[in-house]
Every structure is written in C-alpha cells, then in structure tokens.
Amino acid sequence: MRKLLRRLGIILLGLIVLIVVVGAVAYIIGEGKLNKVYTIPAQSISIPTDQVSILEGKRLATVWVCTDCHTENLSGRLLADNPMIGTIYTANLTPGGELAKWSDSDVATAIRHGVSPDGKALIGMPSNDYFAMNDADVSKIIAFVRSVPAVDNKTPRPTITTSGKILIGLGLLPPQGLAAAYIDHNAAISRPTANVSAGYGKYLATTCTGCHNAAFSGGPIPFAAPDMPAAANLTPGGDLAKWSDSDFIKFFHTGITPEGKQIDSKHMPWKSLGQMTEDELKALFLYLKSLPAKATGKQ
Ligand code: HEC
Ligand code: HEC
Known part of the structure; x- marks a missing residue:
C-alpha cells in the first residue's frame, strides 16, 4: 500500500513538473510571438479626399465592423477584460490618437497585416480578415478615418496576462487575437472585384468567420462573454438552406429570421x-449556399 502511494506520489510530482515545464516553454514562445518584429514593405496607396469616397469609406468601415470595435466615432474602447487573456482596448483612430503621426502606408499595414509601425503585432485587431481587402476599399476606409474629428480618449495598449501568454504560446488563441502571427505576409493576394458572384461573396464572408468559424458551421464562439449565444450554422446544414434571397436580405435589414426569431444586434x-448593398448581400448568400453542408460546430 505504502509502495503504491509512493509510486503515485512520484507520478503526480512528475506530472506537476511536466506541466510547469510545458507552461514555461509555452510562456517563452508566447512572449516571442508578442515581441516578434515584422518587416512589411511600404504599401503604395493613394487616399481620396472627396466627400463621396469618404461616405463610402464610412459605410465600408461599418460593414467590415471597424466601428463595432473602435466605436461609432472611432475613439476606441475597452474590448475585453479577461483574466485568462488580458485587458484589450481598441485604439483611438481619430486625430486625437497615435494615428495622427502615422503615414497612410502605416495605417494600411496595420489594417491588412496587423503590424504597427514599430514592427510589432497588434493584439486583438482581426487583420487576418482584412489581408485580402482591395486597394479601393482600404483607401476609402483610410479616407474616412482621416476625416473624423479628433476625440481626446487615451486607450492603453493591450496587456496580456501570464496565462494569456501561455495560451498564445500553445497557439490556443483564435487567429484574430494575434493576426500577424497567422498571416502569410508574403502570399500573393488575389483581390476580388465587386460583382454578384460567390467569389465576391467569399471575400465579404471573411467578416463572419471570427464568430461563425472558418467553416461557417457556427457553434459556441471562443472566449466570448458568457451571455453570448452560440453562432448559427450558415452552411446548407443549418436553417439558411430553407431561406430565399429576400429572407436573407430582410434578415440583415430587420434582424428577424424567417423562422420568426428576433436576433439581438449586440450578439x-x-x-x-446590413449596410452591405443588396448586390453584396446577394453575393454573400450565393457563397454561403455554395458551401458544403456541415453539422453545427463541425469544422
Ligand atoms: C475585433 C475588434 C476589432 C475590429 C473589428 C477592428 N479592430 Fe482595429 N484594432 C483593434 C484593437 C484591439 C487594436 C489595438 C491593438 C494594439 O494596440 O495592439 C486595433 C488597432 C488598430 C489600428 C492601429 C492603431 C494604433 O494606434 O495602434 C488601426 C489603424 C486599426 N485598428 C484600424 C481598424 C480598421 C480600419 C478596422 C476595420 C477595417 C478595424 N481596425 C477593425 C480591434 C479591432
Ligand atoms: C460578433 C459575432 C458575429 C459576427 C461577426 C457575425 N455573426 Fe451571424 N450570428 C452571430 C450569433 C451569436 C448568432 C446567433 C444569435 C442568436 O441565436 O440569437 C448569429 C446568427 C446569424 C444568422 C441567423 C441564422 C439562423 O439560422 O437563425 C445569420 C443569417 C447570420 N448570423 C449571418 C452572418 C453573416 C453572413 C455574417 C458575416 C457577414 C455574420 N453572421 C457575422 C454572431 C456573429
């Protein structure tokens, strides 16, 4: 009996040592990922200044959910305060923030590559969704960002807890947590042109993947607030298989599904x-209908 206990004790001790060692190694890897310096070539991009482009940039910033995270007036906010990960504020993008000192190329690099001018990865900025964004869209979004009035709001840089660094080291944070580490920065990008096609819908659907996952099969959203419902299955394996084009468009204008469910725009x-044009929504729906049917949550 005593021998058995001693053996169990040794096994337990071994396990604890193993966990500590794995944790320490993951921590070091996580720190490395956070401190990695990326060299991104300057982006040659010219920013329009006319009112029509600025308004279109505002619509795009809404559609690509920049305003959900950076707020309506772009002054930034507390995005997440989770002891497992850390405290993440979105940056103040108005001339009251740091962006006033950045070149347009710096801003384009932050949007598409998730890298700030010091070469460090931005934390919590989902550039993996924006990597393929075409020049026309990026330049109009920047035109809008440059046009907003300055707001004096200091948003601290994100701070990551020890367990957050271990999660990053183990590669367990969703890609948007540290997008620069997941983007193949040298990949040749085919930037699609706008038309009512599944191909263009695929480009627009990048905004959905953060919540509905890369396979669009839905399920619980990783690291979401506890009151957040599971995301719906958008493949033909879910309710959308029975929706018409007009059901889909109506949903984005009212939040009401053909099944009669009112969905909270906070979720x-x-x-x-819904600020997408009808053509954009049609393209998006064409793409979702072209996906292989998946069971909910199955990637
Ligand atoms: C999921 C939330 C989220 C969304 C959506 C989002 N951002 Fe961000 N963004 C952040 C966070 C968080 C930071 C701060 C990162 C840091 O400081 O490391 C940030 C930083 C930035 C920066 C760098 C600014 C600075 O001072 O460091 C720019 C530029 C930016 N975002 C532009 C955009 C644009 C344009 C869009 C839409 C195309 C967008 N963001 C969408 C969360 C988001
Ligand atoms: C911030 C997270 C988030 C983003 C981004 C997001 N969704 Fe959702 N979506 C949800 C959640 C959560 C639900 C389920 C809400 C509920 O059940 O109350 C949902 C439900 C839906 C529904 C209702 C489906 C049904 O069967 O009832 C549709 C359609 C939908 N989303 C489409 C999209 C599309 C298309 C995109 C991208 C263009 C997108 N969503 C982006 C979180 C998100």
Missing part, C-alpha cells in the same frame, strides 16, 4: 453588416 451585428 450578431446585423445592423452594421
């Missing part, structure tokens, strides 16, 4: 996404 940002 599913249909009000922002």
Whole structure:
C-alpha cells in the first residue's frame, strides 16, 4: 500500500513538473510571438479626399465592423477584460490618437497585416480578415478615418496576462487575437472585384468567420462573454438552406429570421453588416449556399 502511494506520489510530482515545464516553454514562445518584429514593405496607396469616397469609406468601415470595435466615432474602447487573456482596448483612430503621426502606408499595414509601425503585432485587431481587402476599399476606409474629428480618449495598449501568454504560446488563441502571427505576409493576394458572384461573396464572408468559424458551421464562439449565444450554422446544414434571397436580405435589414426569431444586434451585428448593398448581400448568400453542408460546430 505504502509502495503504491509512493509510486503515485512520484507520478503526480512528475506530472506537476511536466506541466510547469510545458507552461514555461509555452510562456517563452508566447512572449516571442508578442515581441516578434515584422518587416512589411511600404504599401503604395493613394487616399481620396472627396466627400463621396469618404461616405463610402464610412459605410465600408461599418460593414467590415471597424466601428463595432473602435466605436461609432472611432475613439476606441475597452474590448475585453479577461483574466485568462488580458485587458484589450481598441485604439483611438481619430486625430486625437497615435494615428495622427502615422503615414497612410502605416495605417494600411496595420489594417491588412496587423503590424504597427514599430514592427510589432497588434493584439486583438482581426487583420487576418482584412489581408485580402482591395486597394479601393482600404483607401476609402483610410479616407474616412482621416476625416473624423479628433476625440481626446487615451486607450492603453493591450496587456496580456501570464496565462494569456501561455495560451498564445500553445497557439490556443483564435487567429484574430494575434493576426500577424497567422498571416502569410508574403502570399500573393488575389483581390476580388465587386460583382454578384460567390467569389465576391467569399471575400465579404471573411467578416463572419471570427464568430461563425472558418467553416461557417457556427457553434459556441471562443472566449466570448458568457451571455453570448452560440453562432448559427450558415452552411446548407443549418436553417439558411430553407431561406430565399429576400429572407436573407430582410434578415440583415430587420434582424428577424424567417423562422420568426428576433436576433439581438449586440450578439450578431446585423445592423452594421446590413449596410452591405443588396448586390453584396446577394453575393454573400450565393457563397454561403455554395458551401458544403456541415453539422453545427463541425469544422
Ligand atoms: C475585433 C475588434 C476589432 C475590429 C473589428 C477592428 N479592430 Fe482595429 N484594432 C483593434 C484593437 C484591439 C487594436 C489595438 C491593438 C494594439 O494596440 O495592439 C486595433 C488597432 C488598430 C489600428 C492601429 C492603431 C494604433 O494606434 O495602434 C488601426 C489603424 C486599426 N485598428 C484600424 C481598424 C480598421 C480600419 C478596422 C476595420 C477595417 C478595424 N481596425 C477593425 C480591434 C479591432
Ligand atoms: C460578433 C459575432 C458575429 C459576427 C461577426 C457575425 N455573426 Fe451571424 N450570428 C452571430 C450569433 C451569436 C448568432 C446567433 C444569435 C442568436 O441565436 O440569437 C448569429 C446568427 C446569424 C444568422 C441567423 C441564422 C439562423 O439560422 O437563425 C445569420 C443569417 C447570420 N448570423 C449571418 C452572418 C453573416 C453572413 C455574417 C458575416 C457577414 C455574420 N453572421 C457575422 C454572431 C456573429
């Protein structure tokens, strides 16, 4: 009996040592990922200044949910305060923030690559969704960002807890947590042109993947607030298989599904996404219908 206990004790001790060692190694890897310096070539991009482009940039910033995170007036806010990960504020993008000192190329690099001018990865900025954004869209969004009035709001840089660094080291944070580490920065990008096609819908659907997952099969959203419902299955394996084009468009204008469910725009940002044009929504629906049917939550 005593021998058995001693053996169990040794096994337990071994396990604890193993966990501590794995944790320490993951922590070091996590720190490395956070401190990695990226060299991104300057983006040659010219920013329009006319009112029509600025208004279109505002619509795009809504559709690509920039305003959900950075707020309506772009002054930034507390995005997440989770002891497992850390405290994440979104940046103040108005001339009252740091962006006033950045070149347009710096801003484009932050949007598409998730890298700030010091070469460090931005934390919690979902550039993996924006990597393929075409020049026309990026330049109009920047035109809008440059046009807003200055707001004096100091948003601290995100701070990551020890367990957050371990999660990053183990690769367990969703990609938007540290997008620069997940983007193949040298990949040749095919930037699609706007038309009513599944191909263009695929480009627009990048905004959905953060919540509905890369396979669009839905399920619980990783690291979401406890009151957040599971995301719906958008593949033909879910309710959408029975929706018509007009059901889909109506949903993005009202938040009401053909099944009669009213969806809260704080859970599913249909009000922002509903600023897509009817052609964009049609393209998006064409793409979702072209996906292989998946069971909910199956990737
Ligand atoms: C999921 C929330 C989220 C969304 C959506 C989002 N951002 Fe961000 N963004 C952040 C966070 C968080 C930071 C701060 C990152 C840091 O300081 O490391 C940030 C930083 C930035 C920065 C760098 C600014 C600075 O001072 O460091 C720019 C530029 C930016 N975002 C632009 C955009 C634009 C444009 C869009 C839409 C196309 C967008 N963001 C969408 C969360 C978001
Ligand atoms: C911030 C997270 C988030 C984003 C981004 C998001 N969704 Fe959702 N979506 C949800 C959640 C959560 C639900 C389920 C809400 C509920 O059940 O109350 C949902 C529900 C839906 C529904 C209702 C489906 C049904 O069967 O009832 C549709 C349609 C939908 N989303 C489409 C999209 C599309 C298309 C995009 C991208 C253009 C998108 N969503 C982006 C979180 C999100």
